[in-house]
Amino acid sequence: MNHSIRTNVWRGITTLALQLPSYTSERRLAEQTCLTLLHSCTTLTNLTQIHTLILKLGLHNNPLVLTKFASTSSLLNAIHYASSFLFSPSNNHNDLLLYDAFLFNTVIRAYAQTHASKFKALEFYKTMFTYGVLPNKFTYPFVLKACAGIGDLNLGKLVHGSAVKFGFDDDRHVQNTMIHMYCCCGEGVEFARKVFDESPKMDSVAWSAMIGGYARLGRSMEAVGLFREMQVKGVIADDVAMVCVLSACTDLGALELGKWLESYVERNKISKSVELCNAFIDMFAKCGEVDKAMKLFRQMSSRTIVSWTSVIVGLAMHGRGLEAVSLFDTMIEQRVAPDDVAFIGVLSACSHSGLVDKGHYYFNSMQKNFGIVPKIEHYGCMVDLLSRAGLVKEALEFVQKMPIKPNQIIWRSIITACHARGELKLGETISKKLIRSEPMHESNYKIPGSTMIELNNEMYEFVAGDKSHNQSKQIYEMMDEMGRKIKKAGYLPTTSQVLLDIDDEDKEDALHRHSEKIAIAFALLNTAPGTPIRIVKNLRVCEDCHSATKFISKVYNREIVVRDRNRFHHFKNGLCSCRDFW
DNA sequence: ATAGGGTTAG
Structure with a gap:
């Protein structure tokens, strides 16, 4: 129904309904009228009118009408309004027939999908x-x-128990939601796995719930x-399962798997689906192939804000800030x-990409032109923007003026800038x-560095000083060779970032054993000459590894x-795409 | 009437 027809139908039926006598004997007609009205109800004002009508016609104890009222309210984000009417003392509470499971389900569903009222759903349960x-x-x-x-x-366990008690735990839908529920509860994955x-x-739904978890x-x-x-068991994935496995693939940086x-x-x-295309865009961008991500993005027939954001973030990660910004403008x-x-x-x-003025422009426009209130992340971006550009003083002033309490991330980007700019005292x-x-922040420095690399459909992970791989001997020989060759080419170790209190030679040795150098040696040993090497670090690349x-x-x-x-850092012919700005 | 999904500062 288009809008004007809907409006006309609405007017017609409302006129008709208001002509009905109170407590009409033609209950069926009254009921049908109300249901039709609720069906075409698109505004809160209409909803309150229907509310009045329900009371006038004495339909407040009609389960069919009440349920429809609840579901319509839910669509209009007004479930709270509906439930306070449905369960108000003025409604006849002694009449137990008034309420049935269908009505409660409607109310519970509405609250379960409303972001801030999950507890309300349980209350009504x-x-x-x-x-x-x-x-x-x-x-x-x-x-x-x-x-x-x-x-x-x-x-979750309590509700699980309840579902068992009533014998609904063998229902496929219940089981699948149970898996999802347990996956969303901190320590619950093992329970999910058990279910x-x-x-x-x-079915594919169960697999995606578990894989996504x-x-x-x-x-x-x-x-x-x-x-x-899942493939061994012969279950063909659907688009949702693909999104789930793709997000894992993206996290691993496993490009070969992604292509497969x-x-x-x-x-x-x-x-x-749009969601699946978005997941592919994200995967290609984060596995190193932004151009492929761009191509997919261009081919999409309909895009959502997530598609745009994914490709913008992707370009940004690869240091292609100008393209990212221009894409945002196009959007x-x-x-x-x-x-x-x-x-x-x-x-x-x-x-x-050091676009300070542009950054200021977007930051100001987000509230002014789009009514979006900046959050801590946006302030963080601005502090980072100023810090990276070497404007440490401006960054500090910005922090002092912001209306939100700065967090550790913000302080750390300033500290990093101080180190880079030689402002050691500050x-x-x-x-x-x-x-x-x-005092807890120290834990952040204790994450061990590791590097992953995908080779022949297998992921290999190395930590600093790793000797666990069976090629270990050759890897370390290769690393020695790498060290000799690059030194000859002019490489000088940068030991200033080594925090340990050890002498210079040992510091060099510590750097030499960094996980990404091990991974690169491993790749040089096992891949054809001239082919690109792709590695994934869990931490920020250190200055020495960057130079090496x-x-x-x-x-x-x-x-x-x-x-x-x-x-991303794309190293080629002695240069890096980040132009040493990262 | 019921289940599983995508983008997020360093």
């Missing part, structure tokens, strides 16, 4: 028992979804492993409304303050693509 209404098999997916949103394991393993017939927790290897198991997944989609004719020209995440993307693009002062106010990798790319004539915690 309890309320249904006090009214003597028993849950049915449709009740549990809604309640479990609310539990997933709350993320409380004990609550998953005990399910007699696992692992992926969200950063247990990407397990996610990919489970996807492989792309061909899997083609082979199995999986529908290319605005095409009247796609940016959201807060899109602004984080464009601001970080400015930051990584950096130290801030560091000391930070340690005093947030530049030399390695030249001496061994290899393109080396490094993804670190924040961004």
Whole structure:
């Protein structure tokens, strides 16, 4: 129905309804009228009119009308209004027939999908028992979804127990939501796995719930492993399962796997939903192939804000800030409304490419032109932008003027800038303050550095000084050779970033054993000459590794693509795409 | 009427 027809129908039926006598004997007509009205109700004003009408016609104890009222309210984000009417004392509470499971399910569903009211869903789940209404098999997916949103394991177990008690735990939908719910509850994954393993017939939904659960927790290897198991079991993935496994693949930086997944989609004719395309864009960008991501983006027939943001963030990560910014401008020209995440993307693009004025412009425009209130992340981007550009003083002033309390991330980007700019005293002062106010921050320095590399469909992970690999001997010989060759080419070790209190020779040795050098040696040993090497670091690349990798790319004539915690470095012929600005 | 999904500063 188009808008004007809808409005006319609305007017017509309203006129008719108001002519009905109160407590009309023609209950069916009154009921039908109300249901039709609710069906075409699109505004809150209409809803309150219908409310009045329901009372006038004495339909406040008609379950059919009440349920429709609840679901319409839910669509209009007004479930609170509906539930306070439905369960108000003026409604006849003694009439138990008034409420049925369908009505409660509608209310529970509405609250479960409303962001801030998951607890309300559980409240109504309890309320249904006090009214003597028993849950049915449709009740549990809604309640479990609310539990997933709350993320409380004990609550989840309680509802699980309840579902068992009423015999709904063998329902496929209930089981699948149960898996999802447990995956969303901190320590619950193992419980999810138990439900998953005990399910007699696992469909694609169950697999995606479990794979997605692992992926969200950063247990990407397990996610990919489970996807492989799924293929062995002969279950064909659908687009949602693909999104789940792709997010794990993206996390691992496993480009070969990503390409294989792309061909899997083609082979199995999986529908290319917007979400799936977005996941592919993100994967290609974060596995080192932004151009491929751009190509996919251009081919998409319809895009969402997430598609734009993914490709903007992707370009930014590769240091292609100008392209990212111009894409953002195109997006605005095409009247796609940016959201807060899109602004984080464009601001970080400015930051990584030193576009200070542009950054200021976007930051100011987000509130002025788009009514988006900047969050701590946006302030963080601005501080980072100023800090990286060497404007440490301006960054500090910005922090002092911001209306939000700065967090550790913000302080750390200033400290990093201080080190880079030789403002050691200032950096130290801030560091000391930070340690005093947030003693926990030390834990951040204790994450061990590791580097991953994909080779022949296998992921290899190395930590500093790693000797666990069976090629270890050759790897260390290769590293010695690398060291000799790059020194000859002019490489000088940068030992200033080594924090340990040891002498220079040992410091050099410590650098020499950094995980990314091990991974590069491993790659040089196992890949064909002239082919690109791709590695993924879990931390920011250190200055010495950055310098060494530049030399390695030249001496061994290899393109080396490094993804670190924040961004990409493309090393080629002795130079890096970040132009030493990272 | 019911289940699983994408982008986020360093």
